[in-house]
Amino acid sequence: MMPDLGRYALEVLASYGVSLGLLAALVVLTLWRAARVRAELHEVEARQERRDG
Amino acid sequence: MIALFLRDLRLATRAGGGFGLGLAFFLIVAVLVPLGVGPEPALLAPIAPGILWVGALLSCLLSLDRVFALDLEDGSLDLLATAPIPLEGVVVAKAAAHWLATGLPLTLVAPVLGVLLNLPVAGYPWLVTSLALGTPALSMIGAFGAALTVGVKRGGLLLSLLVLPLYVPTLIFGAEAVSRGAAGQAVGAPLLLLAGVTAGSVALLPFAAAAAIRVNLR
Amino acid sequence: MSAMSVWEYANPTKFMQTSGRLLPWAATLAGLTLAIGLIWGFFFTPDDFRQGSTVKIIYLHVPSALMAINIWLMMLATSLIWLVRRHHVSALAAKAAAPVGLTMTLVALVTGALWGQPMWGTWWAWDPRLTSFLILGLFYLGYIALWSAVEDPDTAADLTAVLCLVGSVFALLSRYAVNFWSQGLHQGASLSLDKEENVADVFWFPLLVCITGFVALFVTLLLVRTRTEIRLRRLRALRARERMA
Numbered sequence: 126m127m128p129d130l131g132r133y134a135l136e137v138l139a140s141y142g143v144s145l146g147l148l149a150a151l152v153v154l155t156l157w158r159a160a161r162v163r164a165e166l167h168e169v170e171a172r173q174e175r176r177d178g
Numbered sequence: 179m180i181a182l183f184l185r186d187l188r189l190a191t192r193a194g195g196g197f198g199l200g201l202a203f204f205l206i207v208a209v210l211v212p213l214g215v216g217p218e219p220a221l222l223a224p225i226a227p228g229i230l231w232v233g234a235l236l237s238c239l240l241s242l243d244r245v246f247a248l249d250l251e252d253g254s255l256d257l258l259a260t261a262p263i264p265l266e267g268v269v270v271a272k273a274a275a276h277w278l279a280t281g282l283p284l285t286l287v288a289p290v291l292g293v294l295l296n297l298p299v300a301g302y303p304w305l306v307t308s309l310a311l312g313t314p315a316l317s318m319i320g321a322f323g324a325a326l327t328v329g330v331k332r333g334g335l336l337l338s339l340l341v342l343p344l345y346v347p348t349l350i351f352g353a354e355a356v357s358r359g360a361a362g363q364a365v366g367a368p369l370l371l372l373a374g375v376t377a378g379s380v381a382l383l384p385f386a387a388a389a390a391i392r393v394n395l396r
Numbered sequence: 397m398s399a400m401s402v403w404e405y406a407n408p409t410k411f412m413q414t415s416g417r418l419l420p421w422a423a424t425l426a427g428l429t430l431a432i433g434l435i436w437g438f439f440f441t442p443d444d445f446r447q448g449s450t451v452k453i454i455y456l457h458v459p460s461a462l463m464a465i466n467i468w469l470m471m472l473a474t475s476l477i478w479l480v481r482r483h484h485v486s487a488l489a490a491k492a493a494a495p496v497g498l499t500m501t502l503v504a505l506v507t508g509a510l511w512g513q514p515m516w517g518t519w520w521a522w523d524p525r526l527t528s529f530l531i532l533g534l535f536y537l538g539y540i541a542l543w544s545a546v547e548d549p550d551t552a553a554d555l556t557a558v559l560c561l562v563g564s565v566f567a568l569l570s571r572y573a574v575n576f577w578s579q580g581l582h583q584g585a586s587l588s589l590d591k592e593e594n595v596a597d598v599f600w601f602p603l604l605v606c607i608t609g610f611v612a613l614f615v616t617l618l619l620v621r622t623r624t625e626i627r628l629r630r631l632r633a634l635r636a637r638e639r640m641a
Contacts (some may be wrong), residue, residue, distance in 0.1 A: 128439055130449040136510045137449050141438070143510075144456045144503045148613070151499045155617055159624045166631045173634060176641075322562065326555050330545045339541055340559065343534040344566045350573040371576070375569065386562050393554040 179263050179271045186275035189248075200237040200280045201287055207233035208291040219296040226295035227305070227356035233291070234284045234309060235316060235345050241280050242320040243337055245272050246328040246391065255328070259395055265388035270380075273314075273321040281313030297360060304359030308372060312352040315376035318383050319344045325387035329394040347375050406483035408626050415619045422619060426612035433605030441598055450511055455603060457507035459610035460500045464532060467497035467614065471539070472564050475557035485622065487553035488629070490560065491543055492621030496614055498536040504529050524578040531570050535563045549629065 130137050211229050212222060249255040258268050288309055289302050297305065323341035327333035351372035359365045405411050437455035444451035471490045478487040508526050513519055520526075542559055546552035 128449070130452075131443070133448050133450045133514055136513050137452050140453045140456055140507045140510045141434075143506045144460070147499055147503055147506075151496065151617065155620050155624075159620050162624050162627045162631065166627045166634075169631060169634045169638070173638070326542065326559060327545070329551070333545065336541055336545050339534075340538040343531055343538060343570070344563070346531055347566065347569040347573040350570075350577045354577060368576070371573075383562070386558055390555055390558055393551055393558075396551065 179267050182258070182263075182268060183271040183275050186272055187278055197279055200240050201283055203240055204233050204237040204284055204287060204291065207236065208294050212295065222296040223298055223360075224357070226292060226297040227301060227353045227360060229295055230288055230291060230297070230305060231308075231312075231349055231353040231356070234281075234288065234313065235342075235349060237284055238280055238313065238316040238320055239338055239341065241276065242324050242341070243327070243334045245276055245321050245324040247324070247333075250328050250394070255391065256395060259391065265391060266384040269321055269325065269384040269387045269391070273317045273380075273384075276321065277314050277317035281309075281317050285309040285313055297356075300362055301356050301360030304356045304365055304369075308352040308355040308369065311369065311372050311376055312348045315348045315372075315379045316345065318376075318379045319348075322383045322387040322390070325390040325394070328391065348372065351375065403481075403483070406481070406485050408485055408629075411485050412623060412626060415623055419616065419619050422612055422616040426609060426616045428609075429605055429612055430609035433602055433607075433609045437599075437602035437606060441602060444599075448514070450514055451599065453507050453511040454599065455606045457504060457511055458603060459607045460503035460507065461529065462607060463500040463610050463614055464497055464504050464529060467493050467500060468532065468535070468564070468567070471497065471560055475560040478553055479557050479561075484553075484629070485626065487557065488625035489618065489622045490556070491553075492625050493614075493618055494536055494540050494543070496617050496621070498533060498540065500610075500614075501529055501533040501536060505533065522578070524574050527574045527578070528571050531574070532567060535567055539563065549632070 208229065211225075211233075215221060215225075246255060249258065259265055261268070285306060288305050292302060292305055320337075320341055323337050323344070326340060327337045330336055351368045355365045355368040355372060358368065405414055434455055438452055441452070443449050471493050474486045474490040474493075477483060478490065505526060508523075508529065509520050512521055512523060512526070516523075539556055539559055542556050543552050546555055
């Protein structure tokens with residue numbers, strides 16, 4: 126299934142590996158931070174709602 | 179505006195004003211690089227223009243964070259902002275004082291350091307010319323960076339990160355001018371471009387810097 | 397639809413509603429086009445006559461390089477909108493876009509360097525295009541650092557907007573300066589990766605899909621990150637209210 130990359134296998138695979146790795150890291154960090162902020166906001170909003178009645 | 183300019187100049191040259199610091203740093207760079215790369219004249223001569231320019235640039239950075247920060251701390255920046263002279267004029271006066279206290283001395287001392295770095299004889303006049311044309315840009319761009327970071331505590335490192343990429347055109351054209359001059363080639367193009375960057379910076383950055391100071395004083 | 401209706405989305409609540417509806421579609425589009433484009437490009441295209449299998453790197457290098465530049469342009473536009481019209485969503489969108497732009501720049505640099513390795517024999521060469529991207533990366537870093545360093549959000553928004561404006565001018569100047577600088581290379585032969593010329597159809601179609609994928613990925617990430625920034629702003633306001641109560 127893997128194409129024959131010939132002499133440039135290292136460069137091509139490294140390119141794909143690093144690029145996809147960087148993009149995946151960006152996506153994971155983005156989603157993680159989004160979830161964390163959303164959770165904190167819900168918590169603070171709920172607390173204020175209880176207080177304000 | 180002249181009064182402000184003279185006051186800043188006096189502050190810079192007083193003890194504790196950091197006047198000699200830039201020059202000393204410039205000297206240290208010129209000594210450290212040969213120690214790092216080896217003493218071969220054939221190796222040093224081609225890179226001398228670059229080393230001198232990078233050294234000048236880094237030395238300029240050292241005194242930049244004082245341009246506005248001290249005035250912010252003691253409240254005089256607020257007074258200056260409301261003074262009759264436009265804030266843009268204040269920025270120009272301070273940048274000019276910085277240049278006179280830092281950029282100009284560097285320009286004058288550079289030939290001596292050129293000797294240490296085996297700069298070819300043909301390069302010396304171009305070294306002085308390019309630095310004379312380029313250091314005002316370094317001061318003006320630096321003042322803009324200082325205006326952006328004036329509110330940041332210990333913002334010296336951030337200032338460097340912001341200002342150094344802005345120095346790239348000046349550095350490239352300045353060092354190119356000296357390299358080509360040292361090799362006997364035509365220097366018109368880089369010098370013209372260098373002068374253009376300086377002229378543009380001095381004409382336009384005061385407005386950006388003044389805007390940044392107003393934002394920081396809110 | 398009147399021309400002014402676009403500004404309705406500058407309202408944070410409206411933005412949250414609209415972006416919330418758009419998000420699943422953007423994410424799906426991104427996932428699909430990236431998968432299709434990259435799989436097609438990697439597995440189902442031939443090698444290039446001169447470059448061998450390294451031509452497969454274009455499916456990552458070209459889209460990321462395009463994004464690196466266009467994201468900065470987007471930041472420039474939104475910074476101007478913030479300075480003129482004071483829409484907070486605009487300022488927050490610029491803040492949200494920057495790390496994506498920085499990542500794209502990194503990908504462009506790494507893939508560019510690796511692509512050039514067989515040609516140049518070194519892991520890095522000061523090719524004018526790579527050098528310009530390196531400098532762009534520094535501009536991104538400075539912008540992100542300034543956002544982090546300034547405490548007051550509105551002050552940070554103003555200062556970073558001014559930095560983006562001034563930085564854009566100098567980034568453009570640097571591009572020309574770097575071209576000027578690289579003329580000094582003794583090799584003389586063009587080292588730049590001129591791949592836009594004569595890209596054969598067999599490479600062009602998967603490349604187009606990949607470019608679409610990267611754009612969709614950016615839009616998805618931008619929506620998620622801007623929503624996070626808006627929530628963060630609200631969080632800070634609520635916390636400040638708590639402290640004063």
